[in-house]
Amino acid sequence: MDDKIILLQKILDNSRYTVALCGSGMMEEGGFIGVKKQEKAYAIEEKYGYCSDELYTSGFYNTRPELFFTFYRNEMLDFPPELTASGPALAALEQNGHLHCTITSNIYDIPRRGGCKNVINLHGTIYDNHCPRCKKTYPLEYIKNSKRKVPLCEHCNIPVRPLVSLFGEMVDSQRMTKTTLEIGKADTLLLLGTALDSEVFSHYIKYFNGRWLVIIHHKPHYMDYSASMVILDHPKNVLPKLT
Ligand SMILES: [Zn+2]
Numbered sequence: 001m002d003d004k005i006i007l008l009q010k011i012l013d014n015s016r017y018t019v020a021l022c023g024s025g026m027m028e029e030g031g032f033i034g035v036k037k038q039e040k041a042y043a044i045e046e047k048y049g050y051c052s053d054e055l056y057t058s059g060f061y062n063t064r065p066e067l068f069f070t071f072y073r074n075e076m077l078d079f080p081p082e083l084t085a086s087g088p089a090l091a092a093l094e095q096n097g098h099l100h101c102t103i104t105s106n107i108y109d110i111p112r113r114g115g116c117k118n119v120i121n122l123h124g125t126i127y128d129n130h131c132p133r134c135k136k137t138y139p140l141e142y143i144k145n146s147k148r149k150v151p152l153c154e155h156c157n158i159p160v161r162p163l164v165s166l167f168g169e170m171v172d173s174q175r176m177t178k179t180t181l182e183i184g185k186a187d188t189l190l191l192l193g194t195a196l197d198s199e200v201f202s203h204y205i206k207y208f209n210g211r212w213l214v215i216i217h218h219k220p221h222y223m224d225y226s227a228s229m230v231i232l233d234h235p236k237n238v239l240p241k242l243t
Contacts, residue, residue: 004231005241011212011229012098012242015188020090021201022104022111022235025193025217029234030081030110044075056167065150065159069143072162077126077144080108086192087114089239094118096243099190101182105200107164120182122175122200128163131156180207188212192235195221 012018024034033040035052045051048071054060056076060068091114093099101118102111109125129138131153138160143151151160165171183189187210194201195217212228215221216235224230231238 004229005238008214008229008231008238009242011188011214012093015098015210015212017185017210018093018099018188018190019182019186020099020102020111020190020192021183021194021198021204022102022106022192023194023198023201023217024106025219026084026086026104026110026235027081027106027108027193029086029193029218029236030084032079032081032108035075044071053167058166058169061159061161061166069146069150069159073144076107077140080126081106081110083110083113084234084236085240086234086236087111087116089114089236089242091115091117093239093242098242100186103179103182103204105194120175120179122171122179123165124163124172126162126164129160130163131158132161133158179204183207184209186210188214191215191217191227192239193217195219196223196226197221 035044035056041051048055055068055071087110090099090102090111094116102116103120103122104111105122107123107126109121109127112119127140129143130136133156134153136153136155143160143162152158153160183204184207186208189208189210196202196205215224215227215230216233216238218232218234220232
């Protein structure tokens with residue numbers, strides 16, 4: 001692997017503009033398993049009587065807010081992914097000019113909490129919540145610690161909305177456009193904890209027109225051959241070795 005690190009360092013040194021895409025592997029390396037993953041999906045259906053595709057939707061938020069927030073607190077907020085060495089390593093790369101934009105589909109704001117400045121949280125974050133009517137914002141703690149099962153706006157008495165993309169919802173169009181532009185600008189695209197066929201990113205990756213596509217992911221994938229370089233490991237074991 002050390003040869004690959006040296007080569008990757010050379011790629012970054014020569015890259016004019018580098019963009020990183022952070023997928024679900026960035027949460028898995030912090031011990032978090034997504035609710036859509038097979039190993040969790042069955043337990044969720046047993047526990048709630050519905051699958052996550054039904055629970056984590058605006059339909060449930062609107063019509064069954066108690067169940068929605070029980071699910072959201074238990075499965076999304078109570079055991080978030082632990083921060084790994086990846087976030088600070090990305091921030092260090094950004095600081096020394098080797099990384100220009102980090103785009104993540106995870107809702108835990110991992111790159112920014114690691115210190116990155118130019119971040120696109122494609123699906124929003126658990127830290128942003130507002131009242132859909134008066135737009136008053138509420139911190140994560142308000143959702144977590146609400147004495148009622150459903151956190152209500154203090155003024156309007158209606159459920160506060162976590163500003164995350166729920167399943168089946170359109171992604172914020174400004175973020176989509178910005179993501180497309182950033183990828184189109186990139187000379188090097190890093191796929192961190194995600195594969196080329198990623199449900200979230202595959203559509204955006206089509207806009208990549210640069211020189212080097214690098215995958216750092218612990219799971220091999222049959223499309224890996226089309227990348228310039230593949231490192232089969234967790235990003236947290238690789239990124240801190242770069243300078
Ligand atoms: Zn309100």
